[in-house]
Amino acid sequence: MIVSKMESPEATRIDYQQGTKKFTEIVEKLKLTYSKLDASNWYSVSEPAYNSILEDSVITAIAKTHNPYLDHLDPILVSRKYLLNKQYIYEKVYVLLTNQTCEFELPEGSNALAKGYLVNIYGQPGDQDYSNYIDIYFSCKDHSKVESWAGKTLTVGNYTNYYCITFNGVTKERLKVKNYWYDEQQDLSDWDEFWVAECKKRKIDPLSQLS
Amino acid sequence: MIKPYTIISTRQEVSGTGVDFSVTVRTMVDEPGFKDVKLSTSKSFIFVPEGEDIDNYLHNCLLNSGWIAQ
Numbered sequence: 001m002i003v004s005k006m007e008s009p010e011a012t013r014i015d016y017q018q019g020t021k022k023f024t025e026i027v028e029k030l031k032l033t034y035s036k037l038d039a040s041n042w043y044s045v046s047e048p049a050y051n052s053i054l055e056d057s058v059i060t061a062i063a064k065t066h067n068p069y070l071d072h073l074d075p076i077l078v079s080r081k082y083l084l085n086k087q088y089i090y091e092k093v094y095v096l097l098t099n100q101t102c103e104f105e106l107p108e109g110s111n112a113l114a115k116g117y118l119v120n121i122y123g124q125p126g127d128q129d130y131s132n133y134i135d136i137y138f139s140c141k142d143h144s145k146v147e148s149w150a151g152k153t154l155t156v157g158n159y160t161n162y163y164c165i166t167f168n169g170v171t172k173e174r175l176k177v178k179n180y181w182y183d184e185q186q187d188l189s190d191w192d193e194f195w196v197a198e199c200k201k202r203k204i205d206p207l208s209q210l211s
Numbered sequence: 212m213i214k215p216y217t218i219i220s221t222r223q224e225v226s227g228t229g230v231d232f233s234v235t236v237r238t239m240v241d242e243p244g245f246k247d248v249k250l251s252t253s254k255s256f257i258f259v260p261e262g263e264d265i266d267n268y269l270h271n272c273l274l275n276s277g278w279i280a281q
Contacts, residue, residue, distance in 0.1 A: 029241075034281040035281075036274050036275075036277075036279075036280055037280055037281045038280035038281075040238070040279070041238050041239060063232065063243070064238075065238065065239045065248055066237065067215065067236060067237050068236075068237055069213055069214065069215045069273050070213070070248070089281060118215070119213055120212050121212070121215055121269040122212050122213065122215065122266060122270060123215070123266075123267075123279065124281070142260045
């Protein structure tokens with residue numbers, strides 16, 4: 001089952017749920033390079049997709065739950081990024097974000113949902129610091145507003161659409177726009193409901209945060 | 212740089228270093244009718260031979276024993 005589809009300026013990425021044939025195929029290919037890989041805690045894995053910031057073809061594995069060594073960052077989700085040519089591995093931490101805590105400008109009518117950034121884990125290959133690239137995930141009432149920021153037409157899902165803008169964390173420069181679309185309700189299709197639940201866990205009133 | 216384990220203490224020993232450490236792994240148990248998060252912790256001791264980097268040696272041991280995955 002496809003759990004997510006994402007389009008960026010350079011590629012379209014498709015994520016497959018654990019238990020599917022595609023998931024197994026991708027994991028088996030990864031194991032040819034990483035023999036100590038353990039995919040049992042992965043919710044999904046993506047096909048390789050080129051990432052212009054990492055300058056590599058990247059496989060993304062979304063974890064079912066994160067390991068305690070990341071607890072101090074208070075993640076709402078964690079994924080692992082495998083850079084296929086450089087053979088680097090990074091973890092991506094997604095933390096809760098609200099319009100009040102978002103330091104980056106978003107299209108009018110947007111609601112900030114999460115911030116994502118890469119972290120280096122000791123022992124994993126790859127010591128380049130990418131933590132300055134900040135992904136801001138958000139919803140927006142007006143799809144056309146995001147399209148005008150992206151400078152192109154973005155695919156519209158029949159059920160939901162969510163977005164991400166990658167910023168330079170220091171200069172706040174907008175680097176690229178990514179679009180996630182869902183044609184039907186499934187586990188990952190309701191980011192705003194997930195966001196409300198994460199707000200409540202942290203005793204944040206979600207209604208007071210919306211634009 | 213985040214370390215996926217914690218070194219609790221070290222002590223100099225003959226021809227190496229004794230290291231007390233802990234590592235904790237969180238996994239999702241997802242079975243029919245039962246879904247929960249499981250924490251598994253190992254608090255243990257390792258002897259790191261003289262000349263070996265403590266972190267590198269410990270990391271490789273944890274990787275080879277399955278406590279850490281690539």
